[in-house]
Amino acid sequence: MESSPQTELRAAIVAELDRVVTSPVFGGSARQIRLLRFLVGEVLAGRGAELRAPLLATRIFDRPEGFDSTEDSIVRVEMSKLRRALERCYAANRATAVRIELPRGRYAPVFATGPAAPDPAQPSVSRRPSLDSPPSDRPGPPSPRGPRFPASADGPVIAILPFASITAVSASLNADGSESERPVPGSTGTRSRAIAHGLTDRLGDLFVRAPRVRVLSRAATLEEAEARGARYVVEGSVRLIPGALRVAVKLHDTTRGIQVWSKTFDRSDVDNRLFAVEDEIARDITTLLVALPLGAVHAIEAEERCVHPPRSAYEVLLRFPRWLATFDGRLQAELADHCARFLERDPDDGVLLAYSSFLHVLSSWTAAGRDHDRCRSADHARRAVALEPKLANPHQVLAFVLLDAGDGPGAQAAAKVALKLGGPLMFTGFLLALSGDWERGTAILRKHRSLTKRYPGTVHHALALDACRRGDYAAALIEAEAITTPNLAWSALDRAVVLARLGRVADARAAGRDLAAILPEVARDPRAVVRRVTADQALVDDLVEALALAGLG
Structure with missing residues (x-):
C-alpha cells in the first residue's frame, strides 16, 4: 500500500492537473488538454520513461504507425505549445502547492513543490521530482573547454565537429549505388584526412558568413558543444577511394537529443579536382542547413518561434517562408509591419533592410500589394x-x-557577386537566369531543386520562362x-503565355483575366509589366505577343 505522503502527492498532482486544464490559458483546447492529461x-x-514522439503521435494525434518526426512536426509543435501554456499558467498564478513542469527536450512532465524546503525523508517531494525519475538518455556534459553562449531571441548557435576520415574499410561506389571492395593505396588515407580537415574548416568559414547564425569554435564532441550552449551540432565523415568520394553529414538537435537531418554526398572522378569538390559540397551543406530563411536549422526554429509575436529581427525573418508559400495578404501586411517596427529600433540591420526591400517589391506582384517606389527600394537595397x-x-x-526596375546588366552583376559569396544559391540561380545568364542560372536552379524538398514554388517561374525562350511550351x-x-x-502570367502559344486560346484568356484581376495595369501596358520579369528583350517581345493572344494589350 502506498505511503500517506505519496498518496497525498498524487492527489495534489491530480487536483493541480484539473485546475490547470480548466484555466483560461488552455481556453478549452481539447488537443492540449488531452495531451497534458495523457503525459501526467x-x-x-x-x-x-516510455514517452516518445511515435507513441504520442499515434495515441494523441491519430498518426499511423511508422511515424517519422523528421517528416511530420506535429509532436514537436504541440509539445512546444504545451510548454508555453504551462509557463503562462504559472506566471499568472505562482501560489500553488504543486507545479506541473515540462522541461525542454523531455516528454515526461515533472512535479515541483512550492518554495518550502523539501522533507529529507520524502525525496519524491523535492523541488524537481518526477514520480518515476527515469534516467537521462544521455550522460551529463563534461566541463566545457570554452565560454558558453548565452540564450538569445536572436539566431541559433551551431557547432561543427571535426569531420572523421574513414579509412579502415574501403569500397568503390558503383553506378547502381552498391559497394564493392577495392584495395586502397597508402596515400589515400592521408588525402581522406586532409579532405576531412578541409571540409570542417570550409564549413566553419561559410557558416560564419551565414546571417543570423552563431558558430561555436573548437568543440570536439557533441557533449562539449551542448555544454557550451550549442543547440545544433553538425558532424560528418569522409571516405575516399581512387576516383570517388563519399561525405556523410548529420545534424543533431541537442535540446531534444535527436538527429534531425542527414545527407550523403557522392562524387566521382575527383582525383584532379578535390579542392573544387570539397568547396562544392561545403556550399551545398551550408545552403541546406543555414541558408536564410529556408535552411533546415531555420525551419526548426520557425516551428517553435512563429507561434508568438516576433521578439527579434531574426524571428521576423523566420516568417518569410510561410508568406512565400502562400502570398497571403494578411501575412504580407503583418510582415511589412514587423519589418518596419524592428527597422525603427535598428535602422542599420542590413539583412532585415534587404528583406524588407524584397518584400516591398515582390508584394507589388500580388493583389494585396502596395504601389512601390522603385528608387526607394533600390536605395534601401544598396544601403543593405x-x-x-x-x-x-x-x-x-x-x-x-x-x-524589377529593368536594369538587366546591373541585376546580373549583383547576382554574380552573390554567387561568389554563397548564400541561398537557388535564389541566385533564379536571378542569374532572369537577368540573361540562362544556362548557368537554370543549372543552379535544377541542381538545388533536386537537393532539397523544401523550396518556394516561385522557382518554377524562371524555368517556365526559360522553356518559353527555347520554344518548348509543353x-x-x-x-x-x-x-x-x-x-x-x-x-x-506564365499560364496565359504558355496556353496562348499552345493554341488553347480560351484557357489562355481565362488565365489572362486572372492576371488582370491581380495586376490591372497589365491590360493597359503589358510590355511595362513584362519588362519587370526578364532582361531578355527577345523574350519580352515574345511574351507581349502571347499576352495579346490571351486578350491583354
Whole structure:
C-alpha cells in the first residue's frame, strides 16, 4: 500500500492537473488538454520513461504507425505549445502547492513543490521530482573547454565537429549505388584526412558568413558543444577511394537529443579536382542547413518561434517562408509591419533592410500589394549591401530590385557577386537566369531543386520562362502549373503565355483575366509589366505577343 505522503502527492498532482486544464490559458483546447492529461497519467503510472514522439503521435494525434518526426512536426509543435501554456499558467498564478513542469527536450512532465524546503525523508517531494525519475538518455556534459553562449531571441548557435576520415574499410561506389571492395593505396588515407580537415574548416568559414547564425569554435564532441550552449551540432565523415568520394553529414538537435537531418554526398572522378569538390559540397551543406530563411536549422526554429509575436529581427525573418508559400495578404501586411517596427529600433540591420526591400517589391506582384517606389527600394537595397557587403542576401535583393526596375546588366552583376559569396544559391540561380545568364542560372536552379524538398514554388517561374525562350511550351506549361501560388501574378502570367502559344486560346484568356484581376495595369501596358520579369528583350517581345493572344494589350 502506498505511503500517506505519496498518496497525498498524487492527489495534489491530480487536483493541480484539473485546475490547470480548466484555466483560461488552455481556453478549452481539447488537443492540449488531452495531451497534458495523457503525459501526467503516464508518469503517475510509472511509464514516463516510455514517452516518445511515435507513441504520442499515434495515441494523441491519430498518426499511423511508422511515424517519422523528421517528416511530420506535429509532436514537436504541440509539445512546444504545451510548454508555453504551462509557463503562462504559472506566471499568472505562482501560489500553488504543486507545479506541473515540462522541461525542454523531455516528454515526461515533472512535479515541483512550492518554495518550502523539501522533507529529507520524502525525496519524491523535492523541488524537481518526477514520480518515476527515469534516467537521462544521455550522460551529463563534461566541463566545457570554452565560454558558453548565452540564450538569445536572436539566431541559433551551431557547432561543427571535426569531420572523421574513414579509412579502415574501403569500397568503390558503383553506378547502381552498391559497394564493392577495392584495395586502397597508402596515400589515400592521408588525402581522406586532409579532405576531412578541409571540409570542417570550409564549413566553419561559410557558416560564419551565414546571417543570423552563431558558430561555436573548437568543440570536439557533441557533449562539449551542448555544454557550451550549442543547440545544433553538425558532424560528418569522409571516405575516399581512387576516383570517388563519399561525405556523410548529420545534424543533431541537442535540446531534444535527436538527429534531425542527414545527407550523403557522392562524387566521382575527383582525383584532379578535390579542392573544387570539397568547396562544392561545403556550399551545398551550408545552403541546406543555414541558408536564410529556408535552411533546415531555420525551419526548426520557425516551428517553435512563429507561434508568438516576433521578439527579434531574426524571428521576423523566420516568417518569410510561410508568406512565400502562400502570398497571403494578411501575412504580407503583418510582415511589412514587423519589418518596419524592428527597422525603427535598428535602422542599420542590413539583412532585415534587404528583406524588407524584397518584400516591398515582390508584394507589388500580388493583389494585396502596395504601389512601390522603385528608387526607394533600390536605395534601401544598396544601403543593405553597404551595411553587409560580405553577405550574399543583400546582393541578391539588390539584383532582384534592379531586375524589377529593368536594369538587366546591373541585376546580373549583383547576382554574380552573390554567387561568389554563397548564400541561398537557388535564389541566385533564379536571378542569374532572369537577368540573361540562362544556362548557368537554370543549372543552379535544377541542381538545388533536386537537393532539397523544401523550396518556394516561385522557382518554377524562371524555368517556365526559360522553356518559353527555347520554344518548348509543353515543358513551360509543366513548370507554370508547378508554381501553385494563385495570389502571385507570375503564376497567371506564365499560364496565359504558355496556353496562348499552345493554341488553347480560351484557357489562355481565362488565365489572362486572372492576371488582370491581380495586376490591372497589365491590360493597359503589358510590355511595362513584362519588362519587370526578364532582361531578355527577345523574350519580352515574345511574351507581349502571347499576352495579346490571351486578350491583354
